[in-house]
Amino acid sequence: MLGWLPENISEYAQGVDSLFALIYWITVVVFVLVMGTLIAFLIMYRHREGHRAEYIEGSTKLEIIWTTATTVIVFGLAMLSFPQWNNLKSAPDNPDYVVQVRGEQFNWYMIYPGPDNEIGTEDDLELENELHVPENKLIQIILTSKDVIHSFFIPNLRLKQDALPNRFLDNIKFQATKPGTYEIPCAELCGFGHTTMVGFLHVHTQEEYDAWVKEQWSE
Ligand SMILES: [Cu+2]
Structure with a gap:
C-alpha cells in the first residue's frame, strides 16, 4: 500500500498498515486543501493598484463545519485504533x-x-x-x-x-x-x-x- 514501509511479517499487525495508510491519505488531502487555499488566497488577495483591502469577520458556519469534520475524523481514527492497539499490546494467554x-x-x-x-x-x-x-x-x-x-x-x-x-x-x-x-x-x-x-x-x-x-x- 505504502511501498516504502518495511515488509510486514507480523500476524498481529496487518491492520496497522491499513490504519497508517488511511491516516497518511487523510493528511495528504488536508495538506493539499489547506496549502491550495493558502496559495489561491495569496494570489486572489495580493496587492493591486486600485483595490482596497476589505475587513472580513470570521465565519461561524465554516468554523462549525471544520471543527465537526476534524472531531469526526479524530474519533473515527481512535475507534479504528483501539482494536489494533489491544491486539498488539496485550499479554498473550498461552505463548508458545x-x-x-x-x-x-x-x-x-x-x-x-x-x-x-x-x-x-x-x-x-x-x-x-x-x-x-x-x-x-x-x-x-x-x-x-x-x-x-x-x-x-x-x-x-x-x-x-x-x-x-x-x-x-x-x-x-x-x-x-x-x-x-x-x-x-x-x-x-x-x-x-x-x-x-x-x-x-x-x-x-x-x-x-x-x-x-x-x-x-x-x-
Ligand atoms: Cu538503547
Whole structure:
C-alpha cells in the first residue's frame, strides 16, 4: 500500500498498515486543501493598484463545519485504533515461547529459559543482540532494562515498546510469518552509543529452530 514501509511479517499487525495508510491519505488531502487555499488566497488577495483591502469577520458556519469534520475524523481514527492497539499490546494467554529481553547500554540481551522453562535459573542462555524464534509461533517477550530507558523496536513486526529499568513488561507478543533476519534497533536516545545499539531477529522454520535449540544446550 505504502511501498516504502518495511515488509510486514507480523500476524498481529496487518491492520496497522491499513490504519497508517488511511491516516497518511487523510493528511495528504488536508495538506493539499489547506496549502491550495493558502496559495489561491495569496494570489486572489495580493496587492493591486486600485483595490482596497476589505475587513472580513470570521465565519461561524465554516468554523462549525471544520471543527465537526476534524472531531469526526479524530474519533473515527481512535475507534479504528483501539482494536489494533489491544491486539498488539496485550499479554498473550498461552505463548508458545517466552524470551526475556534486557536493554543495557548499548546492547540487547536475550535470555532463554532453557530446558526447565524457567528464566532466572542455571540453564538459562544469554545471547547478545540475537533473538531466535520459529515462524508462526506465538512469542512473548518479557522486556526490561538494566540502566536507562531503551525502546525495543522491530519495524517489520510494527512493534515498539519502551524498556524500563526495574520493570518487567509482559505485554509484548508477536508471531512472525516469514523466516529471515530483521533489525531490532533501539528507538530511544539512550546515551552516546545509542546509534550502535541494534540487535537482530532471526526467524527460523520450526526444524531450523529446533536444531538451533539442540545446539545451544548440547554443550
Ligand atoms: Cu538503547
